[in-house]
Amino acid sequence: MNVGLILPLFSGDPERVVSFARRAEALGYDGVFAFDHFFPPGAASDRPSLEAFASLSAVAAATERVTVGTLVTRASIRPAGLLAKMAAGVDDISGGRMVLGIGTGDPIDKPEHQAYGLPYLDKGERREHLVETVRAVKALFAGSAWPGGARIPEMRGPLLPPPRTPGGPPVWIGGFADEVVRIAAREADAWNGWGMSIPEFARKATLLREAAEGREVEATWAGIVLVGQDEDDAGRLLDARDRKGLLETNVWAGSVRSLAWWLEGLAGAGASWVVLVAAGPRDRVELIAEHALPSARPRT
Numbered sequence: 167m168n169v170g171l172i173l174p175l176f177s178g179d180p181e182r183v184v185s186f187a188r189r190a191e192a193l194g195y196d197g198v199f200a201f202d203h204f205f206p207p208g209a210a211s212d213r214p215s216l217e218a219f220a221s222l223s224a225v226a227a228a229t230e231r232v233t234v235g236t237l238v239t240r241a242s243i244r245p246a247g248l249l250a251k252m253a254a255g256v257d258d259i260s261g262g263r264m265v266l267g268i269g270t271g272d273p274i275d276k277p278e279h280q281a282y283g284l285p286y287l288d289k290g291e292r293r294e295h296l297v298e299t300v301r302a303v304k305a306l307f308a309g310s311a312w313p314g315g316a317r318i319p320e321m322r323g324p325l326l327p328p329p330r331t332p333g334g335p336p337v338w339i340g341g342f343a344d345e346v347v348r349i350a351a352r353e354a355d356a357w358n359g360w361g362m363s364i365p366e367f368a369r370k371a372t373l374l375r376e377a378a379e380g381r382e383v384e385a386t387w388a389g390i391v392l393v394g395q396d397e398d399d400a401g402r403l404l405d406a407r408d409r410k411g412l413l414e415t416n417v418w419a420g421s422v423r424s425l426a427w428w429l430e431g432l433a434g435a436g437a438s439w440v441v442l443v444a445a446g447p448r449d450r451v452e453l454i455a456e457h458a459l460p461s462a463r464p465r466t
Contacts, residue, residue, distance in 0.1 A: 307334020
C-alpha cells in the first residue's frame with residue numbers, strides 16, 4: 167500500500183510547500199497531494215491558499231520519485247479542456263508522476279464560487295458534470311476529440327504536448343455517496359473516500375469492485391490524522407485542537423502505534439493508497455515515517 171501526504175497549501179508559503187515535498191520524498195513517502203481551494207473551506211475569503219496546479223508544478227520540478235496529484239480538484243471550477251491541459255503539463259514536468267483526483271465539491275465550497283464568480287451547480291447537476299468532465303479529459307489525454315455532451319461542449323484538441331503517461335494520468339474520483347462510488351467504478355481509475363472508518367471504507371470498496379464489473383479500479387483513503395507519541399500525547403493534541411475550534415468529527419486521533427494498526431486495517435480493507443493530512447506539530451511527518459510507515463510496506 168502506498169502512503170502519501172497532503173501538501174500545506176493553506177500556509178500560503180511556496181517555499182514551505184516545496185521543502186515539505188522534498189522532506190516527504192526523503193522520508194520514504196510515496197506521494198504528495200494538493201487540496202484545490204481558493205481559500206480554506208469554511209474560512210473567510212481573506213485566508214490564503216496556494217493554487218493547486220501551480221504548486222504541483224513546482225513540487226514536480228523539485229522532486230524525483232514521489233507521485234504528485236490533486237485530492238481533489240472540483241470539476242466545476244475549470245473548463246474541462248483547461249483541466250486536461252494543466253494536468254498534462256504537470257505530468258510532463260514530473261516525468262509521468264501525476265494523478266488527477268476529481269470531485270463534485272460540497273456545499274461548504276459555495277463561498278469560493280461566489281468570491282471568484284464561478285458557476286455553482288446543484289447536486290444532480292454536479293454529478294452529471296463530473297461524469298462528462300472525466301470522459302472529456304480522458305478523451306483528450308488519449309489523443310481523441312470529445313464529441314460534446316449535455317454539460318461539456320465539443321473539444322477537438324489535440325492536447326499537445328501529450329501527457330508523458332500513455333493515455334494520460336490516472337484519474338481518481340473522490341466522494342462519499344454510494345452513487346459517486348458507482349460513478350468511479352464506471353469512469354475512473356480509482357475512487358477516494360475521505361475520513362471514513364475502516365468498516366465503512368471496506369463496504370464502499372466492496373461496492374466499488376462489484377460496480378466495476380471486472381474493470382480494474384483501485385480504492386484509496388484520505389483523511390486528517392492527529393498522531394501522538396502515545397495516547398496521552400494524542401489527547402493533549404486533541405484538546406489543543408478543540409480550543410482552536412478545529413475539532414472535526416472525521417479526524418482520526420491516537421498514538422503512532424495505533425496509526426500503524428490503522429494503516430494495516432486499511433490495507434486489509436482494500437486500500438491501495440492512504441493519503442494523510444498530518445495535523446499537529448510539524449515533526450509528525452517524521453514520527454509517522456519512522457513508526458507507522460513500515461506497517462504499510464510488504465513484509466519480507
